[in-house]
Amino acid sequence: MLDPEEKVAFDGLVTQMRTDDPHFTRRLDRLSRPRPRMRLMLAILLWTFAPISLAVGGWTGALMAFLAIAYGTWLYRKRHGTGAAPLPFRRTASW
Numbered sequence: 031m032l033d034p035e036e037k038v039a040f041d042g043l044v045t046q047m048r049t050d051d052p053h054f055t056r057r058l059d060r061l062s063r064p065r066p067r068m069r070l071m072l073a074i075l076l077w078t079f080a081p082i083s084l085a086v087g088g089w090t091g092a093l094m095a096f097l098a099i100a101y102g103t104w105l106y107r108k109r110h111g112t113g114a115a116p117l118p119f120r121r122t123a124s125w
Contacts, residue, residue: 069109076102 032040048055076098083091083098 066109069105073102073105073109076105 044058048058080095080098080102083094085091087094
């Protein structure tokens with residue numbers, strides 16, 4: 031952990047580098063952003079793996095297929111925003 035004085039000095043350096051070097055700013059911002067294309071490719075890979083594990087793996091393969099489909103769906107939903115895509119069977123009317 032940094033001391034408060036060191037943290038202030040470090041934040042000042044980062045702020046100065048952000049104003050002086052736009053390339054540094056782009057690289058720094060890119061580190062904090064998620065990679066949506068990677069998530070999509072991983073989701074497709076998991077969905078492809080699911081039928082193979084069902085055919086080969088027996089009950090363990092069925093469990094692995096379920097987990098692969100669930101995690102692939104989570105990755106796909108996370109790629110498209112909030113992570114909670116509307117499902118077709120949800121009720122929209124109020125009680």
